Amino acid sequence: MNDVRPAADGRDGGTPRPVALLLPGQGAQHPRMAAGLMAAEPVFAEAMEEALTALADAGGPGGHGTGLRADWLGSLDTALTDHVTRSQPLLFAVDYALGRLVLGWGVRPVALLGHSIGEVAAAVLSGVFTLPDAAAMVHDRVARLADAPPGGMVAVAATREEVAPFLTDGVVVGAVNALRQTVLAGPDDPLRTVTAALADAGFVLQRVPASTAFHSPALAPAMSGADERIAALPVGEPRIPVMSGYTARFLTPAEAKDPAFWTRQPVAPVLFWPALDALLAQGGDLVLVETGPGQGLSQLARRHPAVRSGRCAVVPLLPARPGTAEDDVTAVRAAAAALRDLAGAPEARPV
Numbered sequence: 001m002n003d004v005r006p007a008a009d010g011r012d013g014g015t016p017r018p019v020a021l022l023l024p025g026q027g028a029q030h031p032r033m034a035a036g037l038m039a040a041e042p043v044f045a046e047a048m049e050e051a052l053t054a055l056a057d058a059g060g061p062g063g064h065g066t067g068l069r070a071d072w073l074g075s076l077d078t079a080l081t082d083h084v085t086r087s088q089p090l091l092f093a094v095d096y097a098l099g100r101l102v103l104g105w106g107v108r109p110v111a112l113l114g115h116s117i118g119e120v121a122a123a124v125l126s127g128v129f130t131l132p133d134a135a136a137m138v139h140d141r142v143a144r145l146a147d148a149p150p151g152g153m154v155a156v157a158a159t160r161e162e163v164a165p166f167l168t169d170g171v172v173v174g175a176v177n178a179l180r181q182t183v184l185a186g187p188d189d190p191l192r193t194v195t196a197a198l199a200d201a202g203f204v205l206q207r208v209p210a211s212t213a214f215h216s217p218a219l220a221p222a223m224s225g226a227d228e229r230i231a232a233l234p235v236g237e238p239r240i241p242v243m244s245g246y247t248a249r250f251l252t253p254a255e256a257k258d259p260a261f262w263t264r265q266p267v268a269p270v271l272f273w274p275a276l277d278a279l280l281a282q283g284g285d286l287v288l289v290e291t292g293p294g295q296g297l298s299q300l301a302r303r304h305p306a307v308r309s310g311r312c313a314v315v316p317l318l319p320a321r322p323g324t325a326e327d328d329v330t331a332v333r334a335a336a337a338a339l340r341d342l343a344g345a346p347e348a349r350p351v
Contacts, residue, residue, distance in 0.1 A: 016344030017285050017313070018110040020243075021102065021125070022301065023095040024292035025116025025270070027153070027208045029087040031076050033293035034094050034318060036325030037101075037332060038073075047100035051093035054135035059143070060089060068093070082209040084145045088117050091292070092138050095121035096131070098291040098317055101332075106346040107339060110286070111250075111279055113243040115272050115297060116175075116214065119265065127239040128256045137262065140229050144222040145266060151213025153185045154195050157204040166197050174215035175270040178300050183208060183270075185216035219266045227259035248274035272300065280306040287313045287342045289335070295320040313342055 037044045052069045060068055071080070072090055080086055095118050102109075103125070114122035117138070124134045153174055156163055160173055160182050167173070167184070171194045174185030184194065191213070195205055213219065235257045242251040246261075248271045255261045280286065288307070290298045298316040306312045317335045319327045339345040 017287050017342050019102075019107050019287045019289055019339070019343050020111040020113060020279060021099055021109050021122070022288055022290045022292075022297040023099065023112065023114040023118030023121050024290065024294065024297050025091060025114065025118045026087060026210050026214050028292055028294045028296050029081055029091050029209065030293060030322045031078065031081050032073065032322070033090070034098065034328060035073055036328030039325070040329045041101055041332065043104040044097050044101040047097035048093060050131060051096050051135065054132045055089050055093065055139060057132065058136040058139035060135075060139055078209070079211075082211055084142055084148075084212045087210070088142050088145075089135075089138055091117050092121050092134070095292045096124055099125045102289060102291055102317070102339075105336060105339060107289075107343060109240055109289075111241045111243050111282075113245060113272075113275055113279055115245050116265075116270050118292060119242070119245055120262075122242050123238075123251075123256070125240065126242050126251075127236045128242070128251070129233065129235065133233045137230055137233065140226060141223075141266060144226060145212055145219060148212055148219055148222045149187055150211065151185065151187045151216070151218055152191050153183055153208035153210045153214060154191060155181055155183045155206045155208055156195075156198055158182055158198075162203075163198065166194050166201075168194065170213075170216070170218055172216050173269050174213070175272060176274060177270075177272050178303050179273065181273075181300070183215075185213040185218075187213060187218055214266060215269050217267060223263055223266055227263040230259035230262050243275050243279045245270050245272050245275045247271070248278045272297070276301060276304060280304060280312060285311050285313075287315055287339070289339065290314070290316040290318075293318055313338075315339060315342070 112122035112126055120134055123129050124131050157180055160176055163182050169190035171184055171186030171190050175183035237253045238251055244251045246268050288301050295316040298314045301307055301314050315335050315338045317332055319331045
C-alpha cells in the first residue's frame, strides 16, 4: 500500500486557524488521480461530474464528460496523461472538485494560490469565473496548445540566477518553485543541450511530466487571439482572495477582467515561491491545504521558514505518490481530521 504521510505539520490545537488552498498544475498529474474518491466522497464526485460535463460542453472529447471521464477512470498510459489535451483539463477538474470538497467541510479559505492551470481552478472557486465559462477558457487554451511545437520542462536544483548563464535558443525559466528549484522550459533539442550543460556543471535535474514547453515564449504564437474569446466571458470580483502565481500579489478586479492577464499565463513564468512568500508574509498561522493530486506543492511549502518554524502548517489532501483507491480515501480522511483540529472545520469529520 502507498504510505500516507501524516496530514499536518506545525503546531495544532487552540483557536481555529485560517486556511489557504494550494492548487497544483502541470507535473502533478497521473493516471486516475483522485479517482478513489468517486465512491467515497459525494461532494467531490458531484463537483467532478460537473467539471467534466462543463469541459465536454465546451467542446472537449466525448459527450457529457464521457471522453475525459473514461480517460481519467481508465488505464490511460502516462504519455497521454501528460499530454496537454488530457493533463490540463483533468488537473483543472480535479483541483476544482477537491476545492469544492474542502469548502463542503465548512472551511472558508482566506486565500487561494494556484500553480499554472491551478490558478484557473482558483478563479472558479473564488467566483471570478463560472465553471462553464472557465471550462470554455480551458478548452480553448488546450485546443491552441495541442498543436504547439514539441517541447518540455526540467526542474533544476538551483536558483534563477545560477541557471541564467546556461539559457539559450528559446530555453527560459518557466517557473520559480522554491529558492533552489527553478523549472526550465523550451523546445526539445535546445532543452536537451541546456540540461546536458547543467548536468556537466554538477546541477541536479529532474524532467517534469510535460510534452509542451509551458510558460515559455514558444507558446506565444498559439495563444495569439485567445484574448478575444476571453473578453466575451462575464467576470466577477474575487470573493476569496487569489494570490496570483504570475504576479506574486493578490489578484485585483482589474486584472481579473483583463483578458490579456489570462491569455499570457501559458507563456509567462510561474512565480510560485515569490507568491507563497508574499502570502505567508501577511502574517498569522496559516494552514496550507494542497487541493490537488500528489504533494508537490506541500513539499515546496515545507521548505518555507514560516512552515519550518512551526508558525504555519501544511495539509495535503492526497498521497504523495499514485496508489490505490483506499490510499486516496485514507489520505483525505486524515486531512479532514487535521483540518478539524487545526481549523475547526465543522463538517470535516472522517467517516
